[in-house]
Amino acid sequence: GDSVTQMEGPVTLSEEAFLTINCTYTATGYPSLFWYVQYPGEGLQLLLKATKADDKGSNKGFEATYRKETTSFHLEKGSVQVSDSAVYFCALSGYTGGFKTIFGAGTRLFVKA
Amino acid sequence: DADVTQTPRNRITKTGKRIMLECSQTKGHDRMYWYRQDPGLGLQLIYYSFDVKDINKGEISDGYSVSRQAQAKFSLSLESAIPNQTALYFCATSPSGGYNEQFFGPGTRLTVL
Numbered sequence: 001g002d003s004v005t006q007m008e009g010p011v012t013l014s015e016e017a018f019l020t021i022n023c024t025y026t027a028t029g030y031p032s033l034f035w036y037v038q039y040p041g042e043g044l045q046l047l048l049k050a051t052k053a054d055d056k057g058s059n060k061g062f063e064a065t066y067r068k069e070t071t072s073f074h075l076e077k078g079s080v081q082v083s084d085s086a087v088y089f090c091a092l093s094g095y096t097g098g099f100k101t102i103f104g105a106g107t108r109l110f111v112k113a
Numbered sequence: 114d115a116d117v118t119q120t121p122r123n124r125i126t127k128t129g130k131r132i133m134l135e136c137s138q139t140k141g142h143d144r145m146y147w148y149r150q151d152p153g154l155g156l157q158l159i160y161y162s163f164d165v166k167d168i169n170k171g172e173i174s175d176g177y178s179v180s181r182q183a184q185a186k187f188s189l190s191l192e193s194a195i196p197n198q199t200a201l202y203f204c205a206t207s208p209s210g211g212y213n214e215q216f217f218g219p220g221t222r223l224t225v226l
């Protein structure tokens with residue numbers, strides 16, 4: 001079945017450092033791919049998405065490109081801030097999942113001032 | 114006002130008690146979901162509903178039941194709570210018609226003593 005694998009955390013960075021959180025997926029067909037963010041004490045919220053190969057999703061300085069050839073959707077940000085400290089979830093939604101969303105395990109990011 | 118609301122936000126109960134968690138949404142979405150999140154872990158799907166007459170089990174439905182009272186309301190019940198059901202519970206919604214993002218409520222923190 002469909003699955004999502006993302007890098008284990010926690011990831012600890014200093015403010016203004018470059019961030020990459022790796023995400024790879026297994027799915028048949030052409031799923032949509034998502035990154036969600038969960039701030040402390042809150043529910044998940046959509047950060048960005050991409051619906052077809054080579055699409056780039058972007059929001060709040062974060063970017064991720066849908067790479068079908070490598071089945072990847074890595075999250076990047078050029079300069080992180082303390083306020084980016086949160087848990088980040090990679091996810092996919094596709095036909096074989098019956099339109100449900102499959103979430104990765106989450107990666108916790110700590111950004112130090 | 115929040116688009117997806119959950120009540121209660123926090124609940125402490127005892128083993129063997131029946132508990133109901135409620136979810137309401139004003140987004141007009143047909144699809145609704147209940148997830149469980151344990152510390153340090155990702156999301157596990159408990160039940161989902163794609164319309165008022167459609168209820169489906171997720172990965173971890175044992176010990177839980179649901180009711181879809183209306184398009185806007187989806188309740189989760191623990192018939193006889195046990196300590197390993199202590200977790201954070203999230204309700205989510207999504208529009209029908211494709212592979213769409215989900216919109217999450219703020220969560221209910223449940224503790225079973």
